[in-house]
Amino acid sequence: MKKYGIPDDIIMIIQNLYEEGQSSVKWNCAIGEWFKTGVRQGCILSPLLFAVVMYWIMKTTLSGLT
Numbered sequence: 001m002k003k004y005g006i007p008d009d010i011i012m013i014i015q016n017l018y019e020e021g022q023s024s025v026k027w028n029c030a031i032g033e034w035f036k037t038g039v040r041q042g043c044i045l046s047p048l049l050f051a052v053v054m055y056w057i058m059k060t061t062l063s064g065l066t
Contacts, residue, residue, distance in 0.1 A: 021037045
């Protein structure tokens with residue numbers, strides 16, 4: 001995100017939002033073990049962060065081909 005000019009304060013807020021993400025699976029009223037996750041399902045930022053990362057990957061990968 002720094003490469004796109006996003007301020008450090010905003011990057012830190014987003015990092016703090018996702019830092020302690022954990023999930024578990026509930027099945028038949030039983031809750032499984034908790035595990036760490038990346039972006040959260042249903043979070044409004046998840047698709048945006050995914051798009052930014054995918055754009056960077058494609059831009060970096062294809063930069064040598066032109």
